[in-house]
Amino acid sequence: MGLHEKFKLKSMEDLSNKIEALGIHIPVSADIDVLKQPVKLGDKVVPNSIAIQPMEGCDGTPAGEPDELTFRRYRRFASGGAGLIWIEATAVVHEGRANPRQLYLCRKNKDGFARLLDTIMEAAKEQFGPNYRPYTVVQLTHSGRYSKPEGKPAPIIAARNPYLDPYLPDEYSVISDEQLEELEDRFVEAAELASEIGFDAVDIKSCHRYLNSELLSAFTREGKYGGSFDNRTRFLINIIDKIKQRLGDAIDVTLRLNAYDAIPYPYGWGVDKENYRKPDLTEPIQLVKILRDKGVKMVNITCGNPYYNPHINRPYDSGPYMPPEHPLEGVARMLGVAKAIQESVPDMVVLSSGLTWLRHLSPYIAAGGIKEGWFKIAGFGRMAFAYPDFARDLFEKGALNEKKCCIACGKCSEIMRDGGKAGCVIRDAEIYAPIYKAGREGKPPIQSDRLAEHV
Ligand SMILES: Cc1cc2nc3c(=O)[nH]c(=O)nc-3n(C[C@H](O)[C@H](O)[C@H](O)COP(=O)(O)O)c2cc1C
Numbered sequence: 452m453g454l455h456e457k458f459k460l461k462s463m464e465d466l467s468n469k470i471e472a473l474g475i476h477i478p479v480s481a482d483i484d485v486l487k488q489p490v491k492l493g494d495k496v497v498p499n500s501i502a503i504q505p506m507e508g509c510d511g512t513p514a515g516e517p518d519e520l521t522f523r524r525y526r527r528f529a530s531g532g533a534g535l536i537w538i539e540a541t542a543v544v545h546e547g548r549a550n551p552r553q554l555y556l557c558r559k560n561k562d563g564f565a566r567l568l569d570t571i572m573e574a575a576k577e578q579f580g581p582n583y584r585p586y587t588v589v590q591l592t593h594s595g596r597y598s599k600p601e602g603k604p605a606p607i608i609a610a611r612n613p614y615l616d617p618y619l620p621d622e623y624s625v626i627s628d629e630q631l632e633e634l635e636d637r638f639v640e641a642a643e644l645a646s647e648i649g650f651d652a653v654d655i656k657s658c659h660r661y662l663n664s665e666l667l668s669a670f671t672r673e674g675k676y677g678g679s680f681d682n683r684t685r686f687l688i689n690i691i692d693k694i695k696q697r698l699g700d701a702i703d704v705t706l707r708l709n710a711y712d713a714i715p716y717p718y719g720w721g722v723d724k725e726n727y728r729k730p731d732l733t734e735p736i737q738l739v740k741i742l743r744d745k746g747v748k749m750v751n752i753t754c755g756n757p758y759y760n761p762h763i764n765r766p767y768d769s770g771p772y773m774p775p776e777h778p779l780e781g782v783a784r785m786l787g788v789a790k791a792i793q794e795s796v797p798d799m800v801v802l803s804s805g806l807t808w809l810r811h812l813s814p815y816i817a818a819g820g821i822k823e824g825w826f827k828i829a830g831f832g833r834m835a836f837a838y839p840d841f842a843r844d845l846f847e848k849g850a851l852n853e854k855k856c857c858i859a860c861g862k863c864s865e866i867m868r869d870g871g872k873a874g875c876v877i878r879d880a881e882i883y884a885p886i887y888k889a890g891r892e893g894k895p896p897i898q899s900d901r902l903a904e905h906v
Pocket of ligand 1: 504505506507508539540590658659753764765766804805806807808830831832833863864867
């Protein structure tokens with residue numbers, strides 16, 4: 452079975468056969484009606500069990516307000532039928548922006564975000580009637596070692612890391628305990644703004660090696676934010692406690708959590724100490740239980756680092772290196788991690804990641820996972836760029852149109868790395884093919900024949 456094998460699964464039967472041939476376990480269900488089920492989150496309701504994952508478009512204004520293409524994207528998402536729209540990485544301080552056009556939620560940008568929420572609600576109501584309301588989450592972030600607020604790397608790290616530091620430029624700073632404490636308050640201020648605007652929830656982003664994700668694995672950091680479990684989770688827990696103190700239940704608090712970094716211990720989190728290729732979810736489960744007891748009702752589970760080991764993060768057909776496994780094994784890992792978390796907190800809503808590689812067959816695994824209790828909401832990332840109305844098509848026609856699906860070609864990520872505005876080069880070519888071409892000029896071609904040295 453070649454690792455480079457082209458995607459050629461046509462039917463659910465092909466998919467089941469492939470799962471069996473690879474010796475992995477992923478539930479598959481032909482009955483996709485389960486995806487239409489509303490999901491209760493406290494006194495709110497997500498109108499169905501499909502979510503659009505946070506997908507950064509890198510298309511805000513220089514000040515960090517949503518701009519033309521941002522509004523277009525969210526209008527398309529909202530009329531596309533997913534019950535939950537998880538708005539992309541949104542910085543809480545300028546220096547923590549991952550690019551000069553990353554969204555930035557601060558008081559002077561509040562009106563722009565209010566217009567974004569209005570746009571989402573208007574588009575959704577226009578399509579599905581006046582009583583329809585998708586659940587909205589804003590992902591609050593500090594990009595940490597991947598900060599690039601002026602377009603060139605300006606890393607702010609939580610701890611040294613021999614696997615990731617070789618990619619750092621000569622100049623970088625290690626964030627101090629005092630700075631972290633101050634930063635907690637910037638997250639709280641952004642949460643307050645999100646609440647004033649009327650978003651349903653804020654996500655205290657804890658994934659993909661951005662600052663707070665790095666803190667969770669800061670085993671080697673000295674001081675009160677490093678070393679012990681209590682110290683490494685302090686930043687996240689302080690932010691949640693402060694939001695609850697300031698805002699009570701006015702806004703839900705959730706998080707997108709890297710439950711498994713796939714980087715060796717003591718530099719990665721959720722990994723087996725002897726073998727980083729295996730998850731050890733003891734600490735992630737401990738954390739999620741603490742958060743549940745604090746009133747957090749939902750957790751969006753993800754794995755890996757999109758810069759360092761992207762095949763773990765988003766199973767793909769073409770990417771910066773050839774993955775050492777079949778993409779379906781990556782899907783199985785991601786869903787298996789979600790399952791373990793869901794089983795440990797059965798009353799919480801676990802949202803799963805990493806389904807897009809499955810294309811038109813993704814609904815059968817989304818439905819299978821929900822039926823078997825692996826997770827309660829199925830999240831779709833790249834699919835939403837390619838096919839923003841995939842949920843509506845699925846509900847109305849009973850299946851996805853193969854010709855509209857994402858093909859996991861990696862071009863949306865390449866646009867991001869090239870500093871452009873991200874979208875689907877293949878299915879939304881009129882807008883994004885020229886951006887992709889311009890960004891690639893003078894760049895080396897995608898190196899999908901090279902096996903990652905580091906995975
Ligand atoms: C272009 C691009 C932008 C992304 N932006 C974000 C983001 O803002 N926040 C986040 O948590 N994940 C982000 N992701 C990761 C996706 O949400 C998702 O986890 C990943 O693509 C795997 O899911 P999928 O198989 O459904 O695409 C991004 C991924 C891509 C390719």
